[in-house]
Each structure stands twice: as structure tokens, then as C-alpha cells.
Amino acid sequence: MKQNVKNAMTIDVEDYFQVSAFEDKFNPKEWDSIVPRVERNTHRLLDLLSDNDGKATFFTLGWVAERFPELVKRISAEGHEVASHGMMHKRATDQSRDTFANDVGDAKKLLEDLTGHQVLGYRAPSFSFTNDNQWVYDVLQEQGYKYSSSVYPVVHDHYGIPGAPRFRYNSHTAIDEVPLSTMRMFGRNIPISGGGYFRLYPYVFTQYAINTFMSKEKEPYIFYLHPWEIDSNQPRVKDISAKTQFRHYLNLKRVERRLIRLLKDYSWSTMADIYGFDKLGTDIQFKGK
Numbered sequence: 001m002k003q004n005v006k007n008a009m010t011i012d013v014e015d016y017f018q019v020s021a022f023e024d025k026f027n028p029k030e031w032d033s034i035v036p037r038v039e040r041n042t043h044r045l046l047d048l049l050s051d052n053d054g055k056a057t058f059f060t061l062g063w064v065a066e067r068f069p070e071l072v073k074r075i076s077a078e079g080h081e082v083a084s085h086g087m088m089h090k091r092a093t094d095q096s097r098d099t100f101a102n103d104v105g106d107a108k109k110l111l112e113d114l115t116g117h118q119v120l121g122y123r124a125p126s127f128s129f130t131n132d133n134q135w136v137y138d139v140l141q142e143q144g145y146k147y148s149s150s151v152y153p154v155v156h157d158h159y160g161i162p163g164a165p166r167f168r169y170n171s172h173t174a175i176d177e178v179p180l181s182t183m184r185m186f187g188r189n190i191p192i193s194g195g196g197y198f199r200l201y202p203y204v205f206t207q208y209a210i211n212t213f214m215s216k217e218k219e220p221y222i223f224y225l226h227p228w229e230i231d232s233n234q235p236r237v238k239d240i241s242a243k244t245q246f247r248h249y250l251n252l253k254r255v256e257r258r259l260i261r262l263l264k265d266y267s268w269s270t271m272a273d274i275y276g277f278d279k280l281g282t283d284i285q286f287k288g289k
């Protein structure tokens with residue numbers, strides 16, 4: 001039976017060739033020459049959500065929104081939250097303050113023009129907020145965002161701030177950070193928010209982790225997934241390391257079936273709804289001006 005407490009479903013809308021693990025293989029200048037799969041995969045996710053009465057936040061890449069405006073309009077029209085994943089899927093750690101400001105500013109404006117709704121949230125590619133680039137929150141505030149969901153408080157070779165708080169917290173600006181979900185085990189934070197781990201763990205473990213999280217933490221659980229993760233027929237990228245191969249292609253065939261179970265077992269809503277970001281008062285971007 002479906003649990004009534006609502007958790008946050010989040011989708012990072014990008015194509016398979018835009019992931020950070022393949023950044024050396026596909027130059028952004030060549031993205032337009034590759035047959036896209038993101039549109040169809042995202043429509044499929046929207047169908048699955050609709051069939052199972054779920055709502056989600058779609059952190060959408062501006063590059064995708066520019067090419068598939070009708071997709072973004074459908075996301076919004078069906079009551080989901082359209083949020084921002086930046087324009088070009090560059091890690092925050094690889095950007096200067098100015099390029100980051102342009103990237104997140106352009107994406108926000110584009111998405112707002114398409115939907116007619118204010119974009120409240122941002123998720124950094126590859127959870128690339130670190131202790132060394134905390135200025136990102138100043139920029140997000142300047143650009144009119146309300147929240148970020150860009151920190152994974154785990155030890156990982158490519159991302160994460162191991163000592164970061166595990167639950168919603170204030171950055172040094174008015175921007176709230178909502179970290180991805182973890183479980184305490186053997187004195188460490190174990191990532192349980194989805195993505196590659198959803199493909200790695202058997203569904204029963206994901207279920208156990210979510211149930212434990214919900215009963216212990218009394219905080220909303222956050223799940224994330226990419227459209228390419230339900231696409232087992234995507235072209236295989238050659239000459240990649242064994243680790244990247246494993247991480248990107250593991251269990252793709254099982255994801256859709258697992259996702260349907262997840263949508264049936266739990267209630268899902270948007271970040272804005274669960275955390276009330278859509279009900280925040282004065283527009284902080286104008287504060288003090």
C-alpha cells in the first residue's frame with residue numbers, strides 16, 4: 001500500500017552524452033550533431049508519473065529546453081515543477097563566478113519564458129558545490145533563485161561534501177540548500193538518493209533505506225534520476241574506463257520496472273511543494289536594492 005507521507009521526486013533533465021563522466025568524449029559544440037534521446041525519455045517519465053499520480057521537480061538543462069520547448073511546457077502544464085540545471089552542464093567547480101552567473105541566469109530566464117512560472121530551484125551538475133566555491137550561493141541569490149539541491153553529504157571520488165549537514169540548511173545567503181538523502185551506517189553517510197545507487201542496489205534495499213529514513217529522520221526523502229537511466233537502448237560510448245562503463249550502464253534495463261514500484265510504493269511531490277519554496281514572501285533578489 002502506498003505511504004501517505006510525501007517525498008520529493010527529482011529528475012535531472014539532460015541527455016546521455018551530456019553527463020560529466022563523458023565530458024571528454026562529447027564537446028558541447030558537437031551536441032547538436034548527435035541524435036537526441038532526452039525528449040522521448042522524459043516524455044516516458046512524465047507518462048509514468050501521470051499513471052501513478054506522482055509529481056516531480058524537473059531540474060532541466062537550458063540546452064535541452066532551447067531545443068525541446070514543448071517538453072518543458074508539458075512538464076509545467078502537468079503540474080510538475082520546472083527548475084534549473086544550468087545551461088551547458090558545466091560543473092560549478094570548473095566555472096568562474098561570471099560564467100556561472102551567466103549559465104544559471106540564462107537558464108532561469110529561458111525556463112521562465114517557456115512556462116510563465118518563476119524558477120525557484122537550481123541543481124548543480126554532478127553535485128559540484130564544495131567548501132571552496134561557496135560564492136555560488138551569492139550568485140544564486142543575485143539571480144533570483146530561492147533554493148539549491150546541489151550537495152551530497154557523502155565521500156565520493158567525483159562529488160560530495162562529506163561533513164555537510166544532512167538536511168535542509170541555510171547557506172550564508174538567503175538561499176536554502178536541500179542536500180540529497182543519506183543513511184547513517186557504520187558511522188558514515190551512505191548515499192540512498194537514487195541515480196547510480198538506485199541501479200546498483202536491489203529494489204528491496206532501496207525500499208529498506210527509504211523506510212528506515214522515513215521512520216528515523218522525520219524529514220522528506222529526496223530521490224533523483226536521469227531520463228537516460230530508463231533508456232537501455234542508448235548508444236554505447238566507446239573507449240571509456242571500466243569504472244565509467246560500470247557506473248553509466250549498470251542495470252539500465254531494470255530501472256523502469258523499479259521506478260514503477262517506487263512510484264506505487266510512495267507518494268511523490270515537488271521540492272517547491274514539500275519545502276514550501278513557492279510560498280516564500282518577498283522576492284529576495286530585490287532585497288537591499
Ligand SMILES: [Zn+2]
Binds near residue numbers: 012014019085124126
Ligand atoms: Zn546533470
